Amino acid sequence: MCDQPIQIAVLGDKGVGKTSIVRQWLSNDYSSIYSTTRLATYHFTSLFNGQRLFHIRIIDTPRFDETNNTDPQQEWVRMYCFRQAHVFLLVFDVNREETFSYIKSIYREIIRVRLNYNNNNSYLQQNAVHHTDIINDDDDPSSMDIPVIVVANKVDLIATDLHFTNFNLASTRDILQYTKKNLKANTILCSAKYHWHLVLLFKEVCHMLETVEDTVAKQAAQQARRRLQQHGKHCHIM
Template identity: 30%
Template sequence: MATSHLTIDAEFQTVKLAVLGAPGVGKTSIIRQFVCSQYSDEYLSTDKKQVFCPSVIINEHLYELKIIDCPYIPYFPVNSLYEWTDFRGYGLRNATAYLLVYDITSEDSFQYIKNLRDQILESRDMHDVPIFVVGNKHDQSEERGMPRREVINLVKKQWKCGYIECSAKFNWHIILLFKELMKTLDYIDYGHKPTAVRVQNALRRNRCLIL
């Protein structure tokens, strides 16, 4: 990771990011594009939890991400007992942030994350725990289910959540997604907004690791 032109904090913050969504929406593809710049058209269901651990820099602060690629869960664990009894939900209740991913061509996948968000809010303290809604498969936008304006109105205005559309297949808005998430977390941690020019310069040096 190139850091020669940046003044980086010696200490790092750990961010536990849970990526949730219905089967086939592209959770793993989004993560792999961000971490490894890799994509495969072959669909393999996520049967067990995987954790990816990239380090990123935002606003000259170093973060260690623990990105949890979670298998499909029928419900968010309502308490610690449910978290322990179903391995798929273990560790989700203390995540630092959540990415709720849906397929923009599938209204059912949006309904799933809508229900999941409601369960998360009912199940844990969400103070300073951001939720970002991610509409994947923008490359198939001509087959869109719910109108984009309707989704944005619900997510941004009513839920007060971040919203970004992306295409894991074409690596479109993947970096932007994680940059916006990390800007939000950095603001929570340090109480100031990142400098845009500094962030852009960092992105040029290493698009995957320096945000």
Template identity: 30%
Template sequence: MSARGGAALGTTQECDCFTCSFNERSVRIQSTYSLTELNDGPLRRLHLAYVVVSSPDLHGMVETLSIAVIGAPGVGKTSIIRQFIYNDFSETYTPTQTRYVYRPSVILNGVMYDLKILDVPPISSFPSSPSQEWLDARCRGVRSANAYILVYDICCVESFEYVKMIRQQIVDSSLLTCLSSLCLSIRVGSSSEVPILVVGSKRDLQRHRFTQRRAVSVLVKKTWKCGYVECSAKYNWHVLLLFKELLGIAVARGLRPNHTSIRLQGALHRNRCNVM
């Protein structure tokens, strides 16, 4: 298995990279680099280029999961994604102008998942129909995503209001889609069948947060029925955890219902950092 460099596709930039969990007992790394170098060295920041792996535990199974990352301008969507994939963080803010697609892979309980992570530029609303989705290049693939990460800045109440609006629109859109196809699996007013994780970013600035964490957590978990995680992309705190949580929700809600636990090992082990 190999990794290819990114390529521009119209207004959509796409990056194919390989970020796989390595189990020392079951995976043979066919390269001249040690496991430690792959985990901690600069090779990981170079897309783990041309590293070939094989695992007898995979049983030839590969699942694909599309994840749309949505949030207001400046909340740190791209920083979270890049920290997860490249273990990289930039202090320079560069607004996301076009949709960008990342393609890492992870192994969960012996099953490889090819992730398609959509870094979505700020959009005024969630596309309510396929035609609206394709008219706006920034929204392409958003409606068909398997799961959503909604990011807000814990220091900016407006960014949370944006997440609140987008979440409700996702639920409404999913309900209409299911009703039109005579699918009754989604309960009215609930996002319980739509894998959504709300992420509070910039936890390192928690002294400036607009409200207590508990207030947001209760609203998101109890009322919205969504997952909730706070993270710091700058210090790589809970970045891995948020993707683990989202994948856990997606697996539990139908992607592979027999999986009751999530294991992200090896190269995707949580990096040690200061707890805030």
């Protein structure tokens, strides 16, 4: 078991139910009164899959603005999540097609940030940059191993939401195919309001944590070695 918590970032547009999913799972609590998430919140908890116990840190995020005039704190959280999160839950409202477009753009941004971050770290460690490739919308990001689960929330509103006339079952099937092919991710249909399929969602999270845990342990060991090296540079024998 890795002592370092595995970080799960919950990302998505406004009003898609990110906070509702987290609260329903952790506390069996759901509020019908909508309140916009303005600051990131952090939840430390554990997941047990029957054989292994995982310590996790869930980061419930606000909608990240696409402009350059973002709040400094929001920008810090955005960059921290994109660089450091081990698993991403990309949440959209199954009744609003634009919210799925938003997580597609978020996914591309995660790829860009991680490529830059990895390149910079490589430069600092080896004094040489092997490549400076930045993907664009036409590039295939499949070479980047980004642990993602796509969450299609609010399926309980499918039969009643008027928007669904323009976003039908055929569109949902297209989304399932897109996420499988382009994001290499599974899509979980759920309802935070009725706690429907949340157990299935977090079973999928547990399955993903098994593959992520070794990476987290290696990162923790590398950080510890780096701190020792930095400490050694500042120690002088008198």
